[in-house]
Amino acid sequence: MKLVGIAGSIEDKSYNRLLLKFMANHFSDTVDMEVLDIQDVPMFNQSNDQTEGEAVQYLKRKILQADGVIIATPEHNHTITAALKSVIEWLSFKIHPLSGKPVMIVGASYYEQGSSRAQLNLRQILESPGVDAVVMPGNEFLLSNVKDAFDDQNNLKDARTVSFLQSTLGKFATFVKMVNAMDAEAHADDWKKEDLEAKGEVETTIKGVDMHAADWVEQAAAKTNAAEGDDYVKLDRGVLTVNQLNWFLNSMPMELTYADANNQFLYYNHQMDGDKMLASRTPAQAGNPLADCHPKRAVPGVKRAVHMLRTGETDLFKLPVPGIPDKYIMHYYQALHDDKGEYKGINEFVLDLLPIVNYYLKQTGQVLAADPNAKTDAVSGASTKAAVAPKPDEVTGASADTDAKPVEPAVDEVSGASADVDAEPKAVVVPTPEPEVDSVSGASSN
Amino acid sequence: MHKFIAMVGTNSDESTNRKLLQFMQTHYADQAEMELMEIKDLPVFNKPESLQIPEQAQAMAAKIEEADGVIISTPEYDHSAPAALMNALEWLSFHIKPFADKPVMIMGASYGALGTSRAQAHLRQILDSPELKARIMPSSEFMLGHSLQAFDDAGQLTDNQKVAQLDSLFGEFQMFVEITKKLKNSHAATYQDVRGMDWTKL
Numbered sequence: 313m314k315l316v317g318i319a320g321s322i323e324d325k326s327y328n329r330l331l332l333k334f335m336a337n338h339f340s341d342t343v344d345m346e347v348l349d350i351q352d353v354p355m356f357n358q359s360n361d362q363t364e365g366e367a368v369q370y371l372k373r374k375i376l377q378a379d380g381v382i383i384a385t386p387e388h389n390h391t392i393t394a395a396l397k398s399v400i401e402w403l404s405f406k407i408h409p410l411s412g413k414p415v416m417i418v419g420a421s422y423y424e425q426g427s428s429r430a431q432l433n434l435r436q437i438l439e440s441p442g443v444d445a446v447v448m449p450g451n452e453f454l455l456s457n458v459k460d461a462f463d464d465q466n467n468l469k470d471a472r473t474v475s476f477l478q479s480t481l482g483k484f485a486t487f488v489k490m491v492n493a494m495d496a497e498a499h500a501d502d503w504k505k506e507d508l509e510a511k512g513e514v515e516t517t518i519k520g521v522d523m524h525a526a527d528w529v530e531q532a533a534a535k536t537n538a539a540e541g542d543d544y545v546k547l548d549r550g551v552l553t554v555n556q557l558n559w560f561l562n563s564m565p566m567e568l569t570y571a572d573a574n575n576q577f578l579y580y581n582h583q584m585d586g587d588k589m590l591a592s593r594t595p596a597q598a599g600n601p602l603a604d605c606h607p608k609r610a611v612p613g614v615k616r617a618v619h620m621l622r623t624g625e626t627d628l629f630k631l632p633v634p635g636i637p638d639k640y641i642m643h644y645y646q647a648l649h650d651d652k653g654e655y656k657g658i659n660e661f662v663l664d665l666l667p668i669v670n671y672y673l674k675q676t677g678q679v680l681a682a683d684p685n686a687k688t689d690a691v692s693g694a695s696t697k698a699a700v701a702p703k704p705d706e707v708t709g710a711s712a713d714t715d716a717k718p719v720e721p722a723v724d725e726v727s728g729a730s731a732d733v734d735a736e737p738k739a740v741v742v743p744t745p746e747p748e749v750d751s752v753s754g755a756s757s758n
Numbered sequence: 759m760h761k762f763i764a765m766v767g768t769n770s771d772e773s774t775n776r777k778l779l780q781f782m783q784t785h786y787a788d789q790a791e792m793e794l795m796e797i798k799d800l801p802v803f804n805k806p807e808s809l810q811i812p813e814q815a816q817a818m819a820a821k822i823e824e825a826d827g828v829i830i831s832t833p834e835y836d837h838s839a840p841a842a843l844m845n846a847l848e849w850l851s852f853h854i855k856p857f858a859d860k861p862v863m864i865m866g867a868s869y870g871a872l873g874t875s876r877a878q879a880h881l882r883q884i885l886d887s888p889e890l891k892a893r894i895m896p897s898s899e900f901m902l903g904h905s906l907q908a909f910d911d912a913g914q915l916t917d918n919q920k921v922a923q924l925d926s927l928f929g930e931f932q933m934f935v936e937i938t939k940k941l942k943n944s945h946a947a948t949y950q951d952v953r954g955m956d957w958t959k960l
Contacts, residue, residue, distance in 0.1 A: 323805040355802050356841050359771035388803075390887035391838075391880065394845030395802050401841050433838065433880065440837035 313485055315345040316378040318371075320385040320396030320434075322351050327420045327458040328384035330466055335382070338467070338474070339481055345382070348374055355394070356401035363406040364652060371399065372409045373653040377624040380414040380488035381445070383438075387421050387430035397437070404442035411444040414491040416484040418453040418477075420461070426454030448487045451480050503619035508611060510576040510601035517574055521599070528599025566663035567591055570648075573657045575602045575618060590641050591633075591662045621647040622655050640666040760790045760826040760935055767832030767866070767881075769798035769842040774867040774905035775831035781915055782829070786928055792829070795821065803848035815849035822856035827935045828892075832866045834877035844884065851889040861935045862892045863927070865900035867908070873901030893941075895934045900927055 317332035329347065336345040352367040354360075362368060375381060385392045403410055417434050419427030431452060438445040453476070455461055461468055468474050510523060518532045525531060532538070539545055542553045552560065561568060561581040567589055570579040577600050586592040597605055606614050620626050624647070631643040641664050648656040673679060764779040776794070783792040800814055811819075822828055832839050850856055864881055866874030878899060885892040900923065902908055908915055915921050 321805075322802060324807065353802075355769065355800070355845060356835075357769045357798065359769070388848055389844070389851060389884045389889050391844065391884050393803070394841045394848050395804070397836075397838070397844055398802065398841035401835050404836055429883065433883075436876070436880075437836045437838050442836050 313343045313380070313488060314378050315343050315380050315382055315488075316374050317345055317347040317382045317384065318350060318396070318399070319347065320350075320383060320393050320399075320430075322393075322395045326386070327422075327455075327461075328386050328418075330462060331418065331420050331455060331458075331468075332382065332384050334462070334466060334468055335477065335481065339478065342478075342481065343485060346374065346378075350395060350399050353395070353399050353402065356398040356405070358405065361406065363402060366652065368402045368407075369653045371403065372407055373624060373649075375403070375409040375413060377627075378413075379492055380416065380484065381410065382416045382418060382484070383434065385417065385419045385427055385430045385434050387419065387425065387427040390429045391433045392430045392437070396434075400437055400443060404440070404444075408442070408444060410438070412491070412495050413445050414484070414488040415445045415447045416451070416480070416487075417447065418455070418480075420455040420458045422456075422458060424456050426456035428452075428454055446491050448484055451483055453477060453480050502623075503616045504612075506575065506615035506619050506622070508575050508601060508603035508606075508614060508618075510574045510603075512574055514572055514574045516572065517576070523576060523599050523601055524604060525599065526596035529595070532599060566661045567593070569593065569658075569660040569662075571602055571618075571658045571660070573622070573655050576600070577602055577605055578657075589662075590636075590639070590664060591643065591660075617645060618658065621645060621658055624655075638666065639664045640669070760932060761824070762790055762792045763795050763822055763825040763828045764792045765795045765828055765830045765843075765846075766797065767830055767843040768840050769796075770833075773833065774869070774902070774908065775833055777909055777913060778865065778867045778902060778905070778915075779829065779831050781909065781913055782924070782928070784913075785915075785921075785924075789928070790932065793821070793825075797842055797846035800842075800846055800849055803845050803852070805852070809853055811849060811852055811854060815846070815852075816854070818846070819850055819854045819856040822850070822860060825860075827861035827863065827931065828857070829863045829865065829931070830881065832864070832874055832877050832881050834866065834868050834872075834874040837876045838880040839877045839884065843881070847884055847890060851887075855891075857885065857890045857892040859938065859941075860892050861895065861931070861938045863895045863898065863900075863931045863934075865902070865927075867902035867905035869904065869906050871903045873903035873905075875899075875901055893934075893938045895931055898927055898930065900924055 319329035332347045421427045521531045562583050568581045571577050580593045586594045627647045633641045644661050646659040766776045868874045
């Protein structure tokens with residue numbers, strides 16, 4: 313379960329941040345919790361809309377990706393801090409990432425009250441229609457006299473407090489599951505809206521060129537007067553010519569594919585002919601809508617996969633595609649975002665992991681041995697929603713629709729963690745009795 | 759003649775709360791001197807260890823200290839007072855006590871029907887905290903709903919009933935200021951109490 317924690321205080325020394333950090337560390341077995349920073353969020357001002365600014369967008373993305381939110385509030389002047397209120401105002405003005413989100417409130421204070429009034433206020437604020445969060449009822453956690461509450465290692469001293477916090481967090485975990493199950497039901501069909509025909513457009517869509525054309529690349533380049541050959545391109549941190557970029561990308565030890573936010577397949581690193589590739593692509597496919605690159609039966613799976621990446625349900629999912637002898641082929645789907653966190657498409661990269669594993673074993677003097685305890689495949693996928701996870705052959709970003717593509721039906725689910733893979737023996741790494749190479753050789757050898 | 763500070767409870771350029779206070783400023787010009795006070799441009803309160811208060815906040819505090827009373831008109835954001843107003847009040851209670859025993863009248867204007875009912879209750883709670891300890895006029899609420907339609911082009915409140923209500927509240931506030939002044943005995947104690955409130959321990 314992925315949670316984010318927001319401490320409602322921006323002072324350097326904050327016991328509420330300390331409390332969240334303690335929870336993140338101490339209960340890391342139960343929840344995966346990241347403590348977010350609100351330091352850089354400007355004071356809310358409706359005449360100076362900074363919703364699109366980095367600080368607000370960062371919070372928006374993190375909150376949308378989380379299953380639930382824990383807010384730790386101090387109490388200033390009988391209420392929450394202006395800094396926290398300002399954050400909530402930004403998150404209820406033009407965007408509403410907290411809408412429907414399960415939230416737990418905790419609070420720490422210097423005196424006996426332990427932020428009691430601030431917590432009640434916060435509850436009222438979070439439940440207002442613009443914010444629309446789903447605050448867990450009951451289960452107040454108020455930490456008073458904070459100055460004495462933590463030891464030198466920043467752990468809560470009192471065992472009963474820790475155990476109460478644990479039980480509260482346990483209840484919140486259940487609450488999160490309940491709320492999100494309701495929400496999932498309400499949004500169960502959202503993925504169907506993914507437009508694989510790429511009928512919409514994004515800012516970078518090249519208009520007036522037929523996406524289906526075999527020479528889309530040439531037409532699109534002419535239309536945009538695209539840089540080519542020895543033209544220089546300024547990159548994030550460097551300057552290369554287009555030729556240099558091509559050499560560079562074609563030398564990558566993997567097959568790369570770029571599909572944009574409009575579900576248009578724009579590029580692949582054309583290293584070799586399609587029949588030699590791990591995931592086949594052909595030059596004429598560049599420019600095609602994703603729908604063109606998949607068989608019809610695969611469309612629902614692709615839609616679900618793209619939707620997961622677009623909505624931030626996951627940023628990366630991994631998919632083993634077994635079937636080729638002496639290879640362990642992985643398809644990775646990485647969501648692309650701009651510096652504001654806006655979804656910009658997918659980087660699908662495909663590579664054979666086996667040479668890497670073999671090299672590692674050789675260098676460290678180990679061999680693979682079956683793990684008698686293994687129940688599932690060693691490769692875990694990013695998604696936990698096996699019920700909606702697409703099948704492996706269905707999510708390949710822009711693969712050519714060829715029957716030659718090896719597909720192992722047994723490994724159907726994107727969530728590798730729950731998939732039963734029979735194709736590979738379960739293996740663990742064990743040292744060989746007599747290593748032939750120095751086990752510390754590593755990068756410095758030879 | 760009483761001198762009042764009229765605090766605009768928002769940092770927004772467009773505000774019917776500002777309009778309401780401006781209306782009062784002219785409407786009651788013969789009864790009291792009202793000076794508008796803006797809360798924008800204050801940095802986000804971060805409880806600095808240096809205890810340094812922004813100059814703007816210090817200047818605001820000085821004016822409040824000098825005034826006979828403060829009138830705050832608040833909008834409502836998310837069922838509560840705006841962060842910008844909360845922020846101003848945090849600075850104005852950080853090792854300075856301009857609101858201690860200061861008579862305050864709360865009102866608010868909103869675009870919708872409810873007219874800031876929840877924000878006013880919230881603001882009352884804030885001003886009642888030991889860090890601020892203002893003397894809030896009890897049993898009084900002025901809520902201006904549908905505030906975008908409430909003023910004519912000359913900035914006059916068009917609803918006569920509302921004006922009559924405001925007149926009587928304003929009259930009561932004038933009296934409340936005088937009554938509060940008579941609470942001298944508790945004043946000294948309160949002030950001591952508030953001084954004893956140490957933000958560094960909060």
